[in-house]
Amino acid sequence: MLRHFPKAGVAYIHRKRDYFIAGFTFFCVAVCLLSDANASIEKQNALGVCGWVFLIGLLLGENKEIRVQVAIAVAFATIGEHFxxxxxxxxxxxxxxxxxxxxxxHGMVYLTAVALARSGLFQTYAREIAGFVVLVCGAWSFWGISGFSEQGDAVGALLFVVFLIYLFKGRSPMVYLAAFFITTWLELIGTAVGTWKWAAIDPVLKLPQGNPPSGVAAWYCLVDAVALGGAPRLLAIGKIMRERLKAVKSVKTVFQVAGDE
Structure with a gap:
């Protein structure tokens, strides 16, 4: 069941950058959501400007593929937010x-999941972290449908099942594990201070859901999956377009030279 995760005891490089990205994002999430609890629209917009500055700054040290993944994650997640x-x-x-x-x-959250997933800590203790996440999220989901929770959380339990499918069948389980930690952090803070609130009854499934749903990380796994799957295709399309553009320029150059002669 855990064959998709690296074995413990293998030496991995601990890059300070990965831990800085994660620590910085966890800190920014807390400050931003606490600041927005009673903020005006103007302050929200200012926080947005800061978010873009921070995200661009963090991306300066990443390669082209990661930057494209982040761009796709931002676009897909933003569309999903509005819907x-x-x-x-x-x-x-x-x-x-x-x-x-x-x-x-969303860009910073995705980048944090990638950074943690490739970090020495997650690579060395992948199976232990996977076991911890499954137990904690499973207990949270069970609580939501046990009758002891305030409003019930059937949606959270369904999302937990989806999360497990991503975790053990998806292409990047380490990213999904990391996504659980950062998304749980932001959801608990955001809902606790009233920055947003989940509907007691899901408008689509018509089932009770928690505030937040226990398996909410599954939604972010979808964002990660789209980014991971879309980046290679987008890069390939970009390469083809660049090659065609070069070919067109070469043909134009040939005709220009011929015309000059």
């Missing part, structure tokens, strides 16, 4: 909008 929140009402922000800091925030 799930203002349109469907699955959860609602204080101003019934999608705050300006959310798109760059």
């Amino acid at each position: 799930a929140s203002p349109f469907m009402g699955g959860y609602t922000y204080r101003y019934h909008n999608v705050p300006a800091y959310v798109p760059p925030g």
